[in-house]
Amino acid sequence: MNTTVVNKVKAIKTLNSIAESGLKVFDSHYTIDNDSENPDAIVVRSFNMHAMEFGNQLKAIARAGAGVNNIPVDKCTEQGIVVFNTPGANANAVKELVLTSLMAASRNLFDGVSWVKTLEGEGAQIPKRVEAGKKQFVGKEIKGKTLGVIGLGAIGALVANDAIELDMDVIGFDPFISVDIAWKLSRKVQRAMTMEQLFAESDYITVHVPLTEDTRGMFNEETFSLMKDDVYILNFSRGELVNETDMAAVLESGKVGKYMTDFPNENVLKMKNVIPTPHLGASTVESEENCAIMAARQVKEYLETGNIKNSVNFPNTAIPYTGKKRVTVFHKNIPNMVGKITSAISNYHLNIADMVNRSRGDLAYTIIDIDNIVDDEITLNLEQNINQIEGIVTVRMI
Numbered sequence: 135m136n137t138t139v140v141n142k143v144k145a146i147k148t149l150n151s152i153a154e155s156g157l158k159v160f161d162s163h164y165t166i167d168n169d170s171e172n173p174d175a176i177v178v179r180s181f182n183m184h185a186m187e188f189g190n191q192l193k194a195i196a197r198a199g200a201g202v203n204n205i206p207v208d209k210c211t212e213q214g215i216v217v218f219n220t221p222g223a224n225a226n227a228v229k230e231l232v233l234t235s236l237m238a239a240s241r242n243l244f245d246g247v248s249w250v251k252t253l254e255g256e257g258a259q260i261p262k263r264v265e266a267g268k269k270q271f272v273g274k275e276i277k278g279k280t281l282g283v284i285g286l287g288a289i290g291a292l293v294a295n296d297a298i299e300l301d302m303d304v305i306g307f308d309p310f311i312s313v314d315i316a317w318k319l320s321r322k323v324q325r326a327m328t329m330e331q332l333f334a335e336s337d338y339i340t341v342h343v344p345l346t347e348d349t350r351g352m353f354n355e356e357t358f359s360l361m362k363d364d365v366y367i368l369n370f371s372r373g374e375l376v377n378e379t380d381m382a383a384v385l386e387s388g389k390v391g392k393y394m395t396d397f398p399n400e401n402v403l404k405m406k407n408v409i410p411t412p413h414l415g416a417s418t419v420e421s422e423e424n425c426a427i428m429a430a431r432q433v434k435e436y437l438e439t440g441n442i443k444n445s446v447n448f449p450n451t452a453i454p455y456t457g458k459k460r461v462t463v464f465h466k467n468i469p470n471m472v473g474k475i476t477s478a479i480s481n482y483h484l485n486i487a488d489m490v491n492r493s494r495g496d497l498a499y500t501i502i503d504i505d506n507i508v509d510d511e512i513t514l515n516l517e518q519n520i521n522q523i524e525g526i527v528t529v530r531m532i
């Protein structure tokens with residue numbers, strides 16, 4: 135059971151380096167306390183939170199980024215902790231790195247640069263050695279080649295559209311594409327009806343899906359066998375999308391020509407023709423600021439008003455905050471919960487000014503604004519009464 139302490143300074147804990155401009159969103163009503171054992175909210179990037187226990191004051195976790203596989207979302211849902219992410223805030227940064235890698239790999243840029251550096255000390259011989267040696271690094275142009283994009287979300291759609299501008303043929307696969315993205319996608323992007331079709335037609339494949347139990351290991355011996363010989367694969371999503379043993383084998387045989395991954399580990403670094411980057415996709419000044427500001431604003435809004443925007447585990451729910459007493463309740467999505475909550479309120483002869491109820495799966499969230507001045511004693515009693523209703527997960531009085 136969560137008990138609300140009204141008007142205390144709220145503690146925000148960060149688990150990774152978060153851009154200063156984001157932390158500045160938290161004004162004097164907040165303290166950034168990275169040693170806090172029981173913060174009101176956590177802001178995180180890639181820190182693995184699966185082994186963490188959460189204090190009873192924790193109300194929100196904000197992922198300054200897209201992927202939430204480092205957060206135990208189901209456990210948070212059971213405990214009424216809202217998990218936010220920042221959709222699209224780092225998409226441009228990732229898109230630029232994907233296209234940079236695509237072109238650099240096609241032109242053997244990484245190997246060429248490394249080789250030139252070995253010539254240091256050869257003095258006047260260097261230009262001659264360069265001209266003689268460059269034939270090792272002859273590349274291929276991307277113009278007219280087919281790029282397969284798996285996952286047409288914030289990143290995949292940007293990559294697909296810009297690859298069209300680079301004169302590539304683009305084929306996309308996303309059975310869950312959103313209407314918003316479908317409107318933004320170039321008409322020249324062809325739709326693959328199956329992933330098998332995309333595998334069969336692509337010279338380059340880039341993957342932009344979240345890591346879930348459905349997508350884990352989607353690149354494996356069986357799917358590699360459906361691809362063209364010498365296909366280049368770009369993985370700026372998550373390492374676990376790829377079966378590493380199978381990838382090592384197809385790189386060795388030459389079935390896959392190159393593998394660009396943002397997720398190096400010991401196995402990856404042993405692979406032939408791998409181009410590993412140090413999880414750099416979102417590492418630009420602009421992207422880090424976008425993500426941090428968006429994450430911080432969403433947390434602040436939730437802590438101060440109970441309104442939810444961009445949560446991955448609770449429904450988006452918002453009504454304008456008037457500053458009067460607000461009751462927010464997470465509860466089971468079963469009949470008559472709203473009736474029981476509103477009758478607990480009417481027992482105190484309080485009038486309801488506005489309310490909203492949204493559900494997602496087994497849980498629902500209700501915000502109720504009360505049209506009266508409510509003193510601290512009634513606030514605490516009402517909170518306790520609502521908490522005692524069967525099926526309540528958490529209650530906050532704001």
Ligand SMILES: NC(=O)c1ccc[n+]([C@@H]2O[C@H](COP(=O)([O-])OP(=O)(O)OC[C@H]3O[C@@H](n4cnc5c(N)ncnc54)[C@H](O)[C@@H]3O)[C@@H](O)[C@H]2O)c1
Nearest residue numbers: 200201285286287288289308310342343344370371415416
């Ligand atoms: N390298 C980095 O630094 C970096 C940065 C940002 C995001 N990422 C990774 O990239 C992923 C995608 O980010 P985004 O912002 O584009 O997310 P997004 O949610 O906007 O897009 C994901 C898309 O994948 C689609 N999808 C889901 N399952 C699918 C499947 N089985 N087959 C085809 N499509 C499927 C969804 O419908 C959605 O359109 C993130 O989940 C994260 O893991 C990495």
Ligand SMILES: O=C(O)CC[C@@H](O)C(=O)O
Nearest residue numbers: 179180199200201416417
């Ligand atoms: O925080 C980062 O640098 C990486 C973020 C990225 O993996 C994401 O999923 O948004």
